[in-house]
């Protein structure tokens with residue numbers, strides 16, 4: 001299980017490594033895939049009672065990072081780095097150490113971001129997941145409301161830190177809601193749009209829906225100088241548009257460095 005603590009990351013996070021301070025998460029979101037994987041593999045019995053990693057264990061793993069230069073480390077893919085005080089303290093300590101090794105962190109939470117983050121490396125990327133603006137309790141019963149997350153993220157953005165919102169893995173089957181989230185989060189540097197799990201509509205319509213949302217987000221982000229990450233791809237045979245293979249590629253913006 002130790003090799004889960006620091007591992008080479010792949011996929012949409014765009015990071016080189018990931019680190020997690022616990023197995024399990026008190027937020028217990030209804031859509032959590034990490035919970036399913038951990039339970040299936042017998043790593044934990046009760047997802048809401050996390051097994052915390054020792055700092056010494058984490059630091060030992062961090063020594064692997066000293067072999068690399070200028071990496072981006074994702075904190076944390078399969079638990080929330082700020083779900084409670086224990087993880088929060090550990091996360092801040094680990095982020096500091098990663099920064100001291102010359103690496104940057106990409107930090108994502110459904111909790112309340114500690115303002116202490118503004119005193120760490122200004123090269124870190126600080127984000128909050130937002131799947132709904134109101135009534136987020138249905139999907140995320142034990143995490144702070146989206147508005148509380150956004151208020152804290154805004155304070156951090158106002159200090160000149162690179163901030164982002166992550167709209168995934170599940171978004172409501174409500175186009176207006178996505179637009180409202182983007183407008184509320186207009187202060188961020190980046191919108192990561194990955195939500196595929198719209199409720200209650202067939203797969204083909206989900207993709208269509210996502211393309212509509214992508215159109216809006218592309219224009220919105222362009223007008224507001226926000227970087228848009230949109231990992232949508234549509235298979236050729238679906239043929240919703242004329243272009244082949246990756247339909248929205250013209251909509252991807254290069255991330256600012």
Ligand code: SF4
Pocket residue numbers: 024025026027028029031032033034035077078079080110
């Ligand atoms: S915050 Fe993330 S890790 Fe925690 S329960 Fe929700 S989806 Fe899972």
